[in-house]
Amino acid sequence: MSNKGITKREQDYSQWYLDIIERxxxxxxxxxxxxxxxxxxxxxxxxxxxxxLDKRIKxxxxxxxxxxxxxxxxxxxxxxxxxxxFAKECAIVTHYRLKESEDGKGVVVDESxxxxxxxxxxxxxxxxxxxxxxxxISSWRDLPLKINQWANIVRWERRTRPFLxxxxxxWQEGHTVYPTDEESKKEVAEMLQMYSDFAREYLxxxxxxxxxxxxxxxxxxxDTYGIEAMMQDGKALQFGTSHDLGQNFAKAFGIMFxxxxxxxxxxxQNSWGVSTRMMGAMIMxxxxxxxLVLPPTISPVKVVIIPIFNEDEKEKVLSYxxxxxxxxxxxxxxxxxDREYVSAGFKFNxxxxxxxxxxIEVGPKDIQxxxxxxxxxxxxxxxxxxxxxxxxxxxxxxxxxQDSLLSKSKELLVSKTHRVGSYEExxxxxxxxxxxVLAHWCGNSExxxxxxxxxxxxxxxxxKEGIGSSGKCIICGKESKEEWVFSVSY
RNA sequence: CGGGGCGUAGUUCAGUUGGCUAGAACGCUGCGUUUGGGACGCAGAGGUCGCACGUUCAAGUCGUGUCGCCCCGACCA
Numbered sequence: 001m002s003n004k005g006i007t008k009r010e011q012d013y014s015q016w017y018l019d020i021i022e023r024x025x026x027x028x029x030x031x032x033x034x035x036x037x038x039x040x041x042x043x044x045x046x047x048x049x050x051x052x053l054d055k056r057i058k059x060x061x062x063x064x065x066x067x068x069x070x071x072x073x074x075x076x077x078x079x080x081x082x083x084x085x086f087a088k089e090c091a092i093v094t095h096y097r098l099k100e101s102e103d104g105k106g107v108v109v110d111e112s113x114x115x116x117x118x119x120x121x122x123x124x125x126x127x128x129x130x131x132x133x134x135x136x137i138s139s140w141r142d143l144p145l146k147i148n149q150w151a152n153i154v155r156w157e158r159r160t161r162p163f164l165x166x167x168x169x170x171w172q173e174g175h176t177v178y179p180t181d182e183e184s185k186k187e188v189a190e191m192l193q194m195y196s197d198f199a200r201e202y203l204x205x206x207x208x209x210x211x212x213x214x215x216x217x218x219x220x221x222x223d224t225y226g227i228e229a230m231m232q233d234g235k236a237l238q239f240g241t242s243h244d245l246g247q248n249f250a251k252a253f254g255i256m257f258x259x260x261x262x263x264x265x266x267x268x269q270n271s272w273g274v275s276t277r278m279m280g281a282m283i284m285x286x287x288x289x290x291x292l293v294l295p296p297t298i299s300p301v302k303v304v305i306i307p308i309f310n311e312d313e314k315e316k317v318l319s320y321x322x323x324x325x326x327x328x329x330x331x332x333x334x335x336x337x338d339r340e341y342v343s344a345g346f347k348f349n350x351x352x353x354x355x356x357x358x359x360i361e362v363g364p365k366d367i368q369x370x371x372x373x374x375x376x377x378x379x380x381x382x383x384x385x386x387x388x389x390x391x392x393x394x395x396x397x398x399x400x401x402q403d404s405l406l407s408k409s410k411e412l413l414v415s416k417t418h419r420v421g422s423y424e425e426x427x428x429x430x431x432x433x434x435x436x437v438l439a440h441w442c443g444n445s446e447x448x449x450x451x452x453x454x455x456x457x458x459x460x461x462x463x464k465e466g467i468g469s470s471g472k473c474i475i476c477g478k479e480s481k482e483e484w485v486f487s488v489s490y
Numbered sequence: 491c492g493g494g495g496c497g498u499a500g501u502u503c504a505g506u507u508g509g510c511u512a513g514a515a516c517g518c519u520g521c522g523u524u525u526g527g528g529a530c531g532c533a534g535a536g537g538u539c540g541c542a543c544g545u546u547c548a549a550g551u552c553g554u555g556u557c558g559c560c561c562c563g564a565c566c567a
Contacts, residue, residue: 088565124567158491158565165566226567238567275567308526345527352527363526373526490567 016287017163019354020045020279034160034167038276041354044300046170046279050150052202052297053172053274056194060187062148062174067128069152070119075127079252085219086123089156091167093119121154126220126245126271129175130253137177140259143267145177163280164237164490171275177250177267179259184268185244191272192225192242203282204295204405205229206413208436208485210461212241215445222246228460228485229281230413234434236460236487239281242272285412286378286405292355293378295405296398302333303394304351308344308363321362324372327391331398352377357401358394376401378408419483423451423474426486430455436487438466440480442473450475451486460485 020042024035038046054064070093077083097113122128129147137145154168174191178184192209199205209227217224221243228238249255250266259265286293296302305324309317321336328334337347344361351359361373370387374394378401385393416435420426429437441447441459452458466483473480 085566153567155566159563169567171567241567273567277567306526310525340525343525343527343529345525345529347528348526349528361526365526 016283016292019292020283021163023162034157034165036162036166036168038170041300042279045294045298046276048298048300049202049279050172053198054148054150056198057148057172057174060146060190060194061144062146062176065147065149066151067125067132067149069122071122071125071128073118073120075131076120078127079220079249082126082220082249082252086155089158090123091121091154091156093121122151123153123155124271124273125149125151125153125173126175126249127253130249130255130269133175133177134253134255137255137257137267140179140257143177143179143257144183146174147176148172148174161490163283164277166276169276171273173271173273175269175271177255177269179257179265179267181246181268184246184270188223188225188242188244188270188272191270192227192240195227195240195242195272195274199227199229199278200406202295202297203278203285204297204402204409205282205285206406206410208413208461208463210463210466210485212461213443213445213448213459213484215448216459218243220245220248222248226461228436228487228489229285229409230416230436230487231281231284231490232412234416234488236436236489237277237281237284238460238489239278240272240274243270245269245271285409287355290349291353293405294355294357296357296402299355299357300333301335301351301354301356302331302398303328303335303358303360304356305334305336305360305362306344306347306351307336307338308361313364314340316367317362317364320367324360324362324387324390328394330391331394358397360390360394378404420474421471426451426457426474427455430457430486430488434488436460436485438483439474439486440469440471441482441484441486442476442478442480443482444473444476444478447473447475455488457486457488460487460489 019039021036021038024037058064073092076086094115095109095111095113096115097110098107099110101108129149133145136142150170150172152168152170156167157165160166176184176187178187196207196209199207207227207229210225212224212226216226218241223244225242225244226238227240228236231237245268247266247268249269255267255269256264257267282295282298283292286295305321307317307321318336318338321338325334325336337351339347342350348359348361355377357377359375359377361375366372369384371384372387372390374383374385374390374397375381376397383393413436416433417438418429418435419438420429426437426439429435437457448459462482462484466485468481469483471480471483472478
């Protein structure tokens, strides 16, 4: 494998990802590509995200369940636009057995094991879940049905990209069935809000969210809503969706309930999910030239204590470090890096690359002065702190880092958002600093397509603020009541 | 699937008009000295030059085929 053609920007990202993931080295001659290994440190971040998100999902009344990874092909084709949307990116299981090859070298597919009906490796679980739901639901008393699943899914994308678009990825998908359209639509909005709150409060990311255009919506949905973040290079990154499925899937899968009035009715459904891509968005939002910068909330190691010593002072320094660690017992994720075979400078650098929010340096000089040196990752500021004040200072510092990352993210988003009144202006912004561009669009897909093919920018979403704002479509000049967000996206 | 770039040590790469025992840096192992911003010295391990066939006295280098990878496009979380 060669990275000769790699771009500058891409190199930056690989640098950030070093401790998190790596490309999976799959067998030679394999046509499987674009898979990733999530390293322990990266998975620890994912687990922290999972933990908090799972809590919030359960608070909304959902229960976790698990459905099969294999979906019979026939299920998949029950909803016409759904199959159309995913048909081009599926992995398909056709056989179930191998045998020794004739020449005795290795194994080949046993043709006699061909499946009567092929199985699709789930690209999303609507079909397999809703087939089951049709048996779980028969009365209004069974509703609402609120299910969430943490799973891996496979999408055989034509072109993959480490972290942002891999063939296999992890996600959470929530699926709800309601008796009425109003209740379902209300939740579609609530879950979108939950994602945006989570991003702000936990990942220190300011985002925008809103309705997707007809051409960008989920295959099989009535409406799709998305949440988007603005990256440092001016490109948008969508990392979560919430779909209003209406009765489309209920009708396709025969989900019916008998209502209080005794009539059989189709219920209304929604689904929503965020993936490991959210981690990618978070990393690309905060990180800098020295490596990752993690918000304290999701940093597996929040404080790292680095002892600096020679052989004579070793014991004294280490025991001083242990005292500091004990004084920080209320904080999860405090580590002492007592490795003797690497220098202090190496450790500083290494923990910076891992994005650890606070570093405490402890050497003989500090012991002499009953203090320690506290360094924050986001600004690099160093501060000498008296031993008795360390606990308070660390707590304040962690909070301050979290807040400051959020305001930085907010500033980035605001500074990279531009309102334009003409197509010329939009093109000018997109060819210079990119970012989110607010522009009026009549809703006609031809105008949308023209912008996409000429500038690479797509409609990202229609925010609440954009609804009802009057103006003229920047392409055709027709009256428009909607100001859309356009952007070049990942 | 179109356009471009590549395949040599664990990694990143060098290798001239074909020529001697295929190199460097980083990483790895051992010993010693080090440790307040990516330490240093010495010794060592590590290769079927993607694969196949061909041209040649001679192939990492040239030709044909094949497999794979990366980047850009169309599609997508």
